[in-house]
Amino acid sequence: MGTIGNAVSQESGFKLVGFSNFVRTNPRSDRFKVKRFHHVEFWCSDATNTARRFAWGLGMPIVAKSDLSTGNLTHASYLIRSGDLCFLFTAPYSPSISAADNLPPSATASIPTFDRASCCAFSATHGLAVRTIAIEVEDAETAFRTSVSHGAKPRAEPVLLENRAVIAEVQLYGDVVLRYVSYKSTSNVTADSPDSWFLPRFEAVDESSSFPLDYGIRRLDHAVGNVPELAQVVSYVKQFTGFHEFAEFTAEDVGTSDSGLNSVVLANNDEMVLLPMNEPVFGTKRKSQIQTYLEHNEGPGLQHLALVSEDIFRTLREMRKCSFVGGFEFMPSPPPTYYKNLKNRTGDVLSDEQIKECEELGILVDRDDQGTLLQIFTKPVGDRPTIFIEIIQRVGCMLRDEQGKVYQKGGCGGFGKGNFSELFKSIEEYEKTLEAKRVSQPTTM
Numbered sequence: 001m002g003t004i005g006n007a008v009s010q011e012s013g014f015k016l017v018g019f020s021n022f023v024r025t026n027p028r029s030d031r032f033k034v035k036r037f038h039h040v041e042f043w044c045s046d047a048t049n050t051a052r053r054f055a056w057g058l059g060m061p062i063v064a065k066s067d068l069s070t071g072n073l074t075h076a077s078y079l080i081r082s083g084d085l086c087f088l089f090t091a092p093y094s095p096s097i098s099a100a101d102n103l104p105p106s107a108t109a110s111i112p113t114f115d116r117a118s119c120c121a122f123s124a125t126h127g128l129a130v131r132t133i134a135i136e137v138e139d140a141e142t143a144f145r146t147s148v149s150h151g152a153k154p155r156a157e158p159v160l161l162e163n164r165a166v167i168a169e170v171q172l173y174g175d176v177v178l179r180y181v182s183y184k185s186t187s188n189v190t191a192d193s194p195d196s197w198f199l200p201r202f203e204a205v206d207e208s209s210s211f212p213l214d215y216g217i218r219r220l221d222h223a224v225g226n227v228p229e230l231a232q233v234v235s236y237v238k239q240f241t242g243f244h245e246f247a248e249f250t251a252e253d254v255g256t257s258d259s260g261l262n263s264v265v266l267a268n269n270d271e272m273v274l275l276p277m278n279e280p281v282f283g284t285k286r287k288s289q290i291q292t293y294l295e296h297n298e299g300p301g302l303q304h305l306a307l308v309s310e311d312i313f314r315t316l317r318e319m320r321k322c323s324f325v326g327g328f329e330f331m332p333s334p335p336p337t338y339y340k341n342l343k344n345r346t347g348d349v350l351s352d353e354q355i356k357e358c359e360e361l362g363i364l365v366d367r368d369d370q371g372t373l374l375q376i377f378t379k380p381v382g383d384r385p386t387i388f389i390e391i392i393q394r395v396g397c398m399l400r401d402e403q404g405k406v407y408q409k410g411g412c413g414g415f416g417k418g419n420f421s422e423l424f425k426s427i428e429e430y431e432k433t434l435e436a437k438r439v440s441q442p443t444t445m
Contacts, residue, residue: 014231016262019253019417024246026271031146031242033138034268037220038181039079039086039198040305041111041132043122047091050128051078054087054381057327058307058389059215059318064194064202066110072201073098074109074116079198083218085307086198090131092116110201113156113169113179122175128382130302132179133172133223135273140180144168147180152240160184162200170240173225173233173277174300215318221306221392222265222274222415226293228300230279234264237275243268246411251281253417261290271410278303296384304377304388312374312393313354316361319391328378328389333362345418346372349395364419371396373413385434 044050047067055062064079066072077090095116098107106112122131137143141158147170148154155177156169165183172178181199194202227233237243246267251260265276280288293303309315323329339359343352346365349372350358358365358374366373372395378388397412 014235016230016248016250016264018250019248022245022248025244026267026269027244028269029242029244030269031150031240032143034143034241034270034273035136035138036084037223037273038134038136038179039088039132040130040220040223041088041090041134041179042128043119043131044089044091044128045120045123047076047078047089050091051080051087051089053326054089055080055213057319057322057381058082058087058217059213059315060085060087060217061213062205064198065205066202068093070110070201070203072108072110073101073103074106075111075114075119077110077202079194079202082214082216083310085217085219088132090114090119092119110199111167112159112161113167125298126175126301127297127384127386129297129387130176130223130305132169132177133275133302134167134179134181137180137182140166140168140182143180143182144170147240150240151236162195164196165199167199172237173227174297176225176300176302216309216311216315217307217391218310219308221308221394222276223305224276224278224303226278226280226290226297226300226303228279228294230262230264230277233277233300234266237266237277241266241268243273243275246271246274247276247415249415249417251284260284261288265411265415267410274411276415293386297386302387304390306375306390306392309391309393312363312376312391313357313361315391316363316376320361328381330362331377331379333359334364338364364416366414366416366418368414368417370409371412371414373416375416375419 042050051062054060060080060082062078063081065077067076073093075090075092077088080087090111098104106114122129144154144158152170155171158166158168160166163184165181168180169177189196191197192204194204243266245264247265249263251262260281261278262281263276263278265274267274278290280290280294282288294300319327320330339355342355342358342365346367349367350365361376363374363376366375374393374395375390377390380386380388394408394412397409398406399409400406
């Protein structure tokens with residue numbers, strides 16, 4: 001288990017050295033070609049309303065569907081999209097629907113790895129939660145076979161979808177799977193045909209029936225998991241993917257006097273697929289927020305998704321308009337002293353007007369030796385104090401690829417090390433509000 005300070009696993013020799021002593025290197029050790037994050041899939045009990053809530057709250061219109069209207073008798077799936085960011089929401093139909101037509105349960109499913117019993121059990125155990133992190137790879141079958149041969153636990157064998165796309169799944173941590181997606185051909189891809197750019201058997205949603213939304217969110221930056229023991233999971237994921245350590249933090253780096261965590265960030269070769277993982281620490285005044293998550297989630301799972309905005313000020317203004325009318329609420333803003341000190345830390349990057357906007361919107365700012373990070377966190381998005389959303393904008397680290405196209409280096413500005421204590425304080429205060437009523441409840445015989 002984690003302890004205050006460096007985490008050590010005697011069996012694996014794994015040891016966290018902390019942020020200051022960590023030396024970033026990129027051995028380019030991926031075991032298979034990884035292109036990008038492809039999509040994130042939530043398993044839920046009601047895909048329609050969950051998708052609409054996220055669409056409204058994040059400014060991501062529903063663009064594709066696979067449900068009864070498209071001939072899917074197994075599950076309802078709705079895809080919301082903004083830029084390169086895709087969230088898929090999936091819920092089961094009654095098995096009697098397929099049975100009435102004498103069809104096997106998965107005959108009409110657009111996601112052949114979907115299983116109704118597993119989905120129901122997943123929702124009952126975890127509440128609203130992410131089931132799948134999908135990454136696009138050059139060859140999903142190769143990625144799957146290579147992963148399994150290096151210790152990955154298989155969850156779904158490669159499946160060819162209508163001779164165009166291949167998907168396969170391995171266990172990531174807990175009940176979360178890593179889904180590999182690849183395409184046999186990239187020809188005939190059209191924007192209005194999601195079965196060409198997403199997955200077969202998905203149909204476009206009529207634009208006239210979808211409210212136009214765009215708050216400026218563009219892609220998934222990183223997907224963070226919480227686990228009981230970091231060394232074991234990090235070693236497991238590194239072994240089958242070949243991903244390298246991009247950053248690490250210990251309780252001394254990012255904790256408060258009350259609680260903390262240990263964290264490692266894994267990255268692929270081009271460092272655009274970032275998978276941070278946290279473990280709780282013990283012996284602090286309060287229970288670690290990671291431990292609280294593990295208890296409410298009933299085990300390991302995805303803690304939060306960091307979404308990149310092209311203009312975080314516009315994104316936050318739009319999102320805050322929706323906070324109490326079907327959108328997402330945000331963690332309390334830091335005290336005024338935080339922003340008084342901000343000019344000394346980031347005055348060469350942010351103007352006085354931008355710093356003022358940060359204070360008005362509750363945006364946190366941090367930087368590393370390469371760039372600057374602007375970030376803000378929502379409160380938990382469901383009934384349980386588990387999964388939440390982070391909105392970020394990275395500033396700096398602009399490079400050119402071999403074709404001369406300008407792009408931003410992955411992880412530019414870090415992961416908000418300097419803001420962890422402020423975030424922890426907000427979470428601690430939020431958790432205190434949940435505990436107050438519970439403590440005051442009268443005991444019964």
